[in-house]
Amino acid sequence: MASVAVIVGGAVVNALAFSGSNYLFSMLGGSDAAEERKRHDAATERLQAAHVKWAQRRTVRLDWINEELHRQTHAVQTFRDVDAAIREYARVTGKELGSLDPEPQLSDFYTPSDAQKDREIAFVVLGMAATGLLAYKLSR
CATH class of the missing domain: 1.20.5 (Single alpha-helices involved in coiled-coils or other helix-helix interfaces)
Structure with missing residues (x-):
């Protein structure tokens, strides 16, 4: 019974803490909080679009490397990590491939x-x- 009281008490304290912090943050926000939120949301949307493009490029690169290694009968395994696949491809074929662009971060856009x-x-x-x-x- 005491554990139920602790769980309920913790939930109440947690709810009050989040409600209070949201209220305080809105009071500190001033008038430009809506503008800042719009900037952040737009940056998040750009990040999502960039991440989708990056993931597609990563998948295409990984598939190409796996197919090349299989075609040249050098494949011992199918790679899931692009960096490891690039290193193995360079080791086996002697050809250097450029590394993939870094994964996009929110700080790139906002x-x-x-x-x-x-x-x-x-x-x-x-x-x-x-x-x-x-x-x-x-x-x-």
């Missing part, structure tokens, strides 16, 4: 504004101060 960074820092500092104050009050 950089938070200075105001956003300031709000995040303020949120962390206020959250740490509130947690410290709560711990201090509860320990007395």
Whole structure:
């Protein structure tokens, strides 16, 4: 029975913490939060499109290498890792293939504004101060 109380209590505390943090973050957001959200969402969409193209190029490269190794009867295994396949292809055939472009990251498409960074820092500092104050009050 005590474990049920702990689970329910933890869920309530978790819900209150997330609700409170969302409220505080919206209060710190100011008027440009909607603009920042639009920038972030657009960057996320561009990231998803770039990731799909990267995954297709990766699959095509991997399939080509596997087919070449099988065609030349050098294949001992079918590769799932592009880098390992490129190394094996170079070792077997003596031909160097260029490496695949790095996987796209959100930082390639989106950089938070200075105001956003300031709000995040303020949120962390206020959250740490509130947690410290709560711990201090509860320990007395």
